[in-house]
Amino acid sequence: MSIDTRLAPARPFRVIGTGAARNQDVDLVECVACGRQGVTTFLEPDKRPLATIWWPMSESEAKAMRIYPHHFVRCIHCGHVFNKSFTYADVPYTRKSNLMFNQGTYWKGHLQAIRQLLLRSLPATPVVVEIGCGDGSLLREMAKSMPAGKFYGFDPNAASVTEDGVEFRGELFEPNTHLRQLRPDIIICRHVLEHLQQPMRFLEQIAVVASVGTTPVRMYLEVPCVDRAISICRLSDYYYEHNSHFTTSSLRAMLYRVGGVIESLDRYYCDEVLGAVINYPPERKMKEAAAETLGHLQSSQQALTNIGAQLDVLARRDVRVAVWGGTGKASSFMNLCGVDSNRFPCVVDSDSDKWNTYVPGTGQCIQSPNVLLHHPADIILIPMSWRARDIAQEMRRRGITCSQILIEHQMQLVDFESGDHPY
Ligand SMILES: [Zn+2]
Structure with a gap:
């Protein structure tokens, strides 16, 4: 017998309230569904034990259970309810599985309706993955209907076995x-x-990986729905293991926030469950951005090789090199490119506050540029290319001369006076 428990389309619920409205301070906490800041307290904070993951075997064990902070708040943007004091690591999923009770007649009808919904959209030899598959009952049934398909069930509590056409991981x-x-x-x-x-x-992790892939990734998501629970102020829904409580609005907001195409969003099982099918296609822009960044990585590797070789040549020649700039970007350049204190001991800086301090990492003492009046340098290396014009002017003002100024540009050191650069 097929029982269709879906009630569509989703309709809004009204929220009941008692007493006069009063302003509540907005807490600047980020909503775990829509990512925007701004929540208000939804339930009076309290401390209670775990409710479903831990089944005590005696009255004394039950009464001695550790209690956890429950501070359920609601997002002022999307209406999502979550426990702002929740810590995932506090829930001992590895010690006890969290299997749903799937045997109720109407619930079984819901599962059957979802199975049919999913099977309708699949090719003849599908690859199906379920995240958090529990006992794998849905996958086992799907595998029966499509024996040529491949079915994978991921669940940290599952044994890694293959049963009934399903590979459990x-x-x-x-x-x-x-x-x-x-x-x-x-x-x-x-x-x-x-x-x-x-x-x-x-x-978002799934959407991002899909965006730089080659084929779309479709997902079926299902979560409990608290539209009715909120509208009638039902208290039993909010316990520690369920950090998030989705409304139709907050699930929709989360899906929009992540991107992709929402193929369907419906309420099922007397409006107590939300189900959505989303499609995350490859995104040309993101693939281009990733490719462009790979190009930069390769260029930066080439720049390090080129500049390293140029520095080796400079160090071997009988010339005195001074580096102008000793902190910030100059320090970053010196550490990256190997401008070490043995080969390049002379570092000066325009900023008198930095004199007699040392270059982070490489350790040269930073001196006044006037040291170059008494001990002239043949070559002055200015790591901060975009400040080179000011530094060249400062050199003229101080009467400092040298035979060549070098700056970094397009993966090599170039002559500031005669080289082709925008500075
Ligand atoms: Zn939100």
Whole structure:
């Protein structure tokens, strides 16, 4: 028997309130769904034990359970509810699994409806990944319907075995590794996001990896929905293991924030569950940005090689080299390019506050430029190219001369007076 528990389209709920409205201070905490700052207290803060991940085996154990801070706040932008005192590491998922009870008749009907929804959109030999698969019941059923497909269930509490056509992996899903490795037609992520410290950031990881990939990544997300719970002020929903409580509005805000194409967003199971299908396509702009950055990385490696070789030549020649500038960008250049104190001991700086201090990392004593009047340099190296014009003018003012000024430009040291550069 098929039971369709979906109630569509989603309709707004009204929030009940008692007493007169009063202003509440806005806390500048970042919303874990939409990423904007600004929350207000949603439930009076208190401390309670874990509610679902730990089943005490005696009355004394139950009463002695550690208590955790519950301070549920609500985002003033998207309406998301979350525990601002939540720490994911405090929930002992590795000691006890967190399996959903899937046997209720109507809940089974919901699972069947979702399975049909997913199967309809898949090719004949699909690759399906489920993040946080629990006992894998959904994947096992899907594998039965599509025996030619490949099905992977990720869950840190699962044993790494292959059963009923499903390869279970007892590990966390790592977008950078597993998206490239498995290239799934769909990723299913049901009743996982509400447990995470940063659900939006987790989703963003998948979207970003997809954006620089070659094929779109489709996802089915499912989370509990608190639209009704808020509208009737139902208290039982808010416990430690569920950090996040999505409303239709906050899930939509999170999906918009992450990007991609929202194919559907619906409420199911008497409006107590939200389900969304999203498509994260490859993004040309991001791929171009990544390619451009690779170009910069390669150029910077070439610059280090070229400048290093030029410095080696300078060090071998019988010339006195002075470096003008000893902190900030000059120090950064000297450490990067190997302007060491043995080969290049003379460093001067225009700023008298820096005199008699030492170059971070390389250790030359920073001196007044006037030292070059008494001990002239043949070559003055100015690491901060964009300040070279001012420094050349200062040299003329102080009466400092040299045979050549060198600056860094386009992956090498060039002559400031005769070289081709924009400074
Ligand atoms: Zn928000």
